[in-house]
Amino acid sequence: MKKKLKVLMIDDHPMIIEGYKNTLLGENQKEYQIKIDIASNCDDAYASIVKSSETVPYDMLFVDIKLPPSSDGSITSGEDLAKHAKELLPKSKIIILTMHREDHRIHNILKNINPAGFLIKSDLTSSELLLAFNNILKGKAYYSATVNDHFRKMMTNKFSLDEKNLKILYHLSRGVKTKNLPNYVSLSLSAIEKRKNQIKEMFSIAKADDQMLLEEARKRGFI
Template sequence: MEETIRILMTDDHPIIIEGYQNTLLATKKESQNLIIDIANNCDQSIAFMNKSIEEENPYQILFMDISLPPSSDGTITSGEDLSKFAREILPDAKIIILTMFNEPFRIHNIIKEINPEGFVVKSDLTSRELASAFQAVVNNPPFYSTTVTSYLRKTHASEIEIDDKDRKILYLLSQGIKTKSLTKHLGISTSSVEKRKKQLKEIFSITDGQDETLLSEAKKLGFL
């Protein structure tokens, strides 16, 4: 029996998205009929989603790139925002995130904020990986690519629990942001930043008090 699957792919690189489309059509099961729409920006993607709801024929699978330019009204600033919007208006759709970002902080945030049924870091991407991700998400989600799985394994194996602000402090420090500049990125006072950094050094058992040692240990344990 034929199964029709309605798919929306959103990516601002037409050549890349054409490759995704060709891969899915070439590797689909014989029983699958894929109807694929393509959006190159947030506005097009939102219009397609709204139209599918109006026509009472909603998408079942959404492929979302994270690096997208903002929507024209400025309310959607990235693929992350677009995915959250999709979760609200298409609650039954399964989301597959495709992203260049491979830093643990970004991976953690995407899982926490969106909890996608599929999550593929583009550096892991091959035609086979994309085909596997699609079939897994259709039949038995979730599907995480190698980089995402490795991050999850590392952080789950670690006994260390830190909150989102602490993760952001580690991430910003690793990007070369100085301590005195962290306050404007985090919206907390300098003394709060210093207190959190001190606690992080205790949590990660840093004895020399150096930021470099803290970052090195956090990286070893999968937090960076």
């Protein structure tokens, strides 16, 4: 007898959803009877999660990070949805799929959600999606190449930087001036300057300018 699986796919691009569906249903029909629900925004996704928690819980959720926010503004991304899902559906497996590949975003998602699967869309192929799906069903975590690279970077450094420090480095690398960083990082300018100096001291380049700081951060794999 086929094992029944209930899956929620959350993405606002219909062609991407169709690709996921075709991949899973095409290869797993002999072994599984898969029921797939679809949501393209935070409102519909949250409603599906709540309904599932009150009836038959989802076995697996595929969650894109960038989504149209909820109508009341309380849920702004797939990251918020995943947090709700972990609370309402504690036994469900969450797979994050995203185009975001910046180290500070990867770090944040791993820290805040700790998903069973984490796939960067630019890494993704049909065979890798199937591999992730089957590994996660067996209770094994699965991360795509970019996420694994992030782990290796963090492990080869003698220390790690917190989320705000990573954001500071990221936005500096994108050309944002220090005076404008408070618009991107929820800190005062004086707090940002203090953190920059702390990072420079950690890198043993206390008197370096921003360009040297970014060069050192790149060498160490933080950006």
